[in-house]
Amino acid sequence: METRSYDVIVVGAGGAGVTAAASAARAGARVAILSKEPVGCGNTRIAYGGFAGVGMVPEDNPEEFFRDIVAGGEGLGNPQLTRDFTKDARKGPCVAEGMGHIFRRDQEGDVKGPVIGRAGGHRFHRGLSSPAQGVSLGGMLHNAAFGAGVEILEEVVAFRLMGQDRVNGLLAYTLRDGRVLALNAGTVVLACGGAGWLFYPHTDCVRSSTGDGFALALEAGAELMGMEFLQFLPFSVTHPPSYTGIFLGEPSSTGPNGRLVNGKGETVMTNMMPKTRSQVARVVALEINAGNTTPHGGISLDVTPNLETPQGRKAWESMNATGLLDQARLIYGERAYRWEEPWDVAPTAHFSAGGVRIDRDCRSTIPGLYAAGEVSGGVHGADRLGGTALTEVFLFGWKSGKRAAAEAASLGSSQVDSREAEEQASRVEALFGRKGGNRPIALIRRLQKVMWDKVGVVRTDEGLRQALQEFDRIRDGAQDLQVRSGRTFNTEVAEALELEMMLATGRAMAKSALERQESRGGHVRLDFPDRDDARWLKNIFVRKEGDKLRIRAEAVPSLEALS
Amino acid sequence: MKASIKVWRFDPDNGDKGNLIQYQAPYQEGDTVLQALLDLYEQEYPVCFRFGCRFKKCGLCAVEINGRPRLACRTPLKDGLTIRPLRALPNIRDLVVDRDPAFSVLLPYQPWPAIGEPPERLPRLTEPVEHQRLMACNECLGCLSTCPTYRHDDPSCGGPFQFVKLAQAHFHPLDRMDRPAQARALSIERCGSCLKCRCLIGIPIVKMAIQPLLEGAHQP
Numbered sequence A: 001m002e003t004r005s006y007d008v009i010v011v012g013a014g015g016a017g018v019t020a021a022a023s024a025a026r027a028g029a030r031v032a033i034l035s036k037e038p039v040g041c042g043n044t045r046i047a048y049g050g051f052a053g054v055g056m057v058p059e060d061n062p063e064e065f066f067r068d069i070v071a072g073g074e075g076l077g078n079p080q081l082t083r084d085f086t087k088d089a090r091k092g093p094c095v096a097e098g099m100g101h102i103f104r105r106d107q108e109g110d111v112k113g114p115v116i117g118r119a120g121g122h123r124f125h126r127g128l129s130s131p132a133q134g135v136s137l138g139g140m141l142h143n144a145a146f147g148a149g150v151e152i153l154e155e156v157v158a159f160r161l162m163g164q165d166r167v168n169g170l171l172a173y174t175l176r177d178g179r180v181l182a183l184n185a186g187t188v189v190l191a192c193g194g195a196g197w198l199f200y201p202h203t204d205c206v207r208s209s210t211g212d213g214f215a216l217a218l219e220a221g222a223e224l225m226g227m228e229f230l231q232f233l234p235f236s237v238t239h240p241p242s243y244t245g246i247f248l249g250e251p252s253s254t255g256p257n258g259r260l261v262n263g264k265g266e267t268v269m270t271n272m273m274p275k276t277r278s279q280v281a282r283v284v285a286l287e288i289n290a291g292n293t294t295p296h297g298g299i300s301l302d303v304t305p306n307l308e309t310p311q312g313r314k315a316w317e318s319m320n321a322t323g324l325l326d327q328a329r330l331i332y333g334e335r336a337y338r339w340e341e342p343w344d345v346a347p348t349a350h351f352s353a354g355g356v357r358i359d360r361d362c363r364s365t366i367p368g369l370y371a372a373g374e375v376s377g378g379v380h381g382a383d384r385l386g387g388t389a390l391t392e393v394f395l396f397g398w399k400s401g402k403r404a405a406a407e408a409a410s411l412g413s414s415q416v417d418s419r420e421a422e423e424q425a426s427r428v429e430a431l432f433g434r435k436g437g438n439r440p441i442a443l444i445r446r447l448q449k450v451m452w453d454k455v456g457v458v459r460t461d462e463g464l465r466q467a468l469q470e471f472d473r474i475r476d477g478a479q480d481l482q483v484r485s486g487r488t489f490n491t492e493v494a495e496a497l498e499l500e501m502m503l504a505t506g507r508a509m510a511k512s513a514l515e516r517q518e519s520r521g522g523h524v525r526l527d528f529p530d531r532d533d534a535r536w537l538k539n540i541f542v543r544k545e546g547d548k549l550r551i552r553a554e555a556v557p558s559l560e561a562l563s
Numbered sequence B: 001m002k003a004s005i006k007v008w009r010f011d012p013d014n015g016d017k018g019n020l021i022q023y024q025a026p027y028q029e030g031d032t033v034l035q036a037l038l039d040l041y042e043q044e045y046p047v048c049f050r051f052g053c054r055f056k057k058c059g060l061c062a063v064e065i066n067g068r069p070r071l072a073c074r075t076p077l078k079d080g081l082t083i084r085p086l087r088a089l090p091n092i093r094d095l096v097v098d099r100d101p102a103f104s105v106l107l108p109y110q111p112w113p114a115i116g117e118p119p120e121r122l123p124r125l126t127e128p129v130e131h132q133r134l135m136a137c138n139e140c141l142g143c144l145s146t147c148p149t150y151r152h153d154d155p156s157c158g159g160p161f162q163f164v165k166l167a168q169a170h171f172h173p174l175d176r177m178d179r180p181a182q183a184r185a186l187s188i189e190r191c192g193s194c195l196k197c198r199c200l201i202g203i204p205i206v207k208m209a210i211q212p213l214l215e216g217a218h219q220p
């Protein structure tokens, strides 16, 4: 088996991964960066490109920002991480510009005044924007990866972290030629993004977001937190099927006079702009769940009243100028684009708010393993405010790379266990040309269906248990795979590996959701419809022990206790 | 309903030369070509193609549809379509092409600003409108298939994609390299009388990349 050695391996080449790789390389480490797609894709490339800064208006400061995140995350962020994030939020955009990005400037060339936006849940204007949206971040990241002097391994799937008491490398499958590589590393940074694709087609996320990072971390023994908190955006496309789930907007995109109207013609929500994503998504989801839908299975976001007020018309203009209406125009047509007719909308899986538990230096609970970006958990809590993901991605990406490089420099050489590597490689080898009864894609679609139906926007004890049973059946089905042979671009072998990881991640999500007997943020339980601060101002942690997932709940630490 | 489409199949592991196969793809109102490929994949034919976001941002699903490069996610499905890989790049399997040559030819020219420590604050600067427009490039590489002279195996021959990348750097306010000279090393002169290249998502390549680099080429 081909074996290579590095100081730092970064898994993932979206914003967090490329930033981590660049900063680790700057610190002198030999770095490899891995990605399932070409470099610079991930959800970073398809993002709208908004970053939350802080202190851009005189009344705002890190303390105020901290309060907004705590309110938006409904008290479940780790206060220390949230504090670090808000204190340094100003620097996140600086990291991106240091790598070649350019944020929108005003006439004088400054980032201030009218170019600063405000997403739902922020009390002050904090939003920097990118003239060519996330696509420009993607192109910049691709360039930066080349410029960073790191080894780029594209179109490979990391499927197992190696090491006993500390992570010392990993195994990866190459799509290009169907091999397994053993990669030694002093430290590994997970930057694999989130789990939106577990809900396909009800997601606006990219195909690679299969939650691999959560599964890799679990399998290595690391702890995850907040896995019950998947953020659903309230507004996505309901039809045609090709575009189901595609991003249409968040609360701030409804204009001051937008209203939600259910299938019976009843107005169910107004004044949405200041609300958080979860507050609005919940209303949409409950209406749909109650069957009060439009013929397309969504409900109606009536944006038309905005045209009758000056503020409403202004809201349209500013959305139009920043490209936030592109999707509506291209999918729903000119009249929808101009707000002359209502939009058919439904929630969509958007962001994994929980993830790998990290400390202030992005270290997981397992030595040698770091995490940054969407795959990590702790900064946000039960929901996330707009623009904070990308700021976190660049801020923590840069920090994790530096720390991972420093730790790797203090170590001798690392070597993955060759017997275990060989065993794993022959397991992959056995997939080629296997003649069983189930194609991986069929099992993946089953998993996605049960995730959306039972672990989606509204959940119940019964449904979550049914989901866990269905996961068992899918796992059993995966014992009998049908996979085509052939080395070149064998996507079915990749899917078989992804399926295992999706199952592990789905299970962690469902178990955490079952544990939390209340509704809060992105987690809505029909059987426990209220937020219950007396019992549930707690974080839920999940870890693998033997073959079992161990769940525990722990009170959110207070800042005083931490400092 | 069904749509009858032809899809290029090529399996290098079988010593195969590749051919077009006719399929009946399920059809629903509003379907895209990408949806048809996904449906075929799920049903029984593991045809290989790249995709990512389903809505024109990731740039991964560029293929040739009836002889023209298009994003599969933005092309309506119709009866009688023929779907092939991008002709400008080596075919790896089915609709998948080797993207590497499009990037590796650029590496000697380093079309990116140097990465330093992040600045303490965002500097005052003006981003040229060209830079804004050019950064919308989703790197789908479809433009290369509209260029009559691009050759992926000739390191002295750039195509529209490479000139877009050089022009991105050229218009970055902090870039200091002589990008027009680099464009000359990639034989941009041959573009002067051609200008046939097209961007799949509407970036004015000629006006914002080729012409500025060509004109820059005449400066001392």
Ligand SMILES: Cc1cc2nc3c(=O)[nH]c(=O)nc-3n(C[C@H](O)[C@H](O)[C@H](O)COP(=O)(O)OP(=O)(O)OC[C@H]3O[C@@H](n4cnc5c(N)ncnc54)[C@H](O)[C@@H]3O)c2cc1C
Pocket: A011, A012, A013, A014, A015, A016, A017, A034, A035, A036, A037, A039, A040, A041, A042, A043, A044, A045, A046, A047, A048, A049, A050, A051, A052, A156, A157, A158, A159, A191, A192, A193, A194, A204, A205, A206, A208, A209, A210, A212, A213, A247, A350, A351, A372, A373, A374, A375, A386, A387, A388, A389, A390, A391, A393
């Ligand atoms: C439509 C949309 C719009 C958004 N808009 C905004 C916005 O405007 N502002 C904001 O703050 N946030 C936004 N977000 C959220 C934000 O974009 C993401 O949270 C962020 O980009 C995640 O970055 P990341 O680097 O952590 O992961 P990603 O950018 O998703 O990258 C993940 C990387 O990991 C790789 N990977 C995954 N698994 C493996 C594996 N097993 N082996 C190897 N590689 C692997 C992938 O190939 C990819 O390279 C948006 C999200 C979506 C979906």
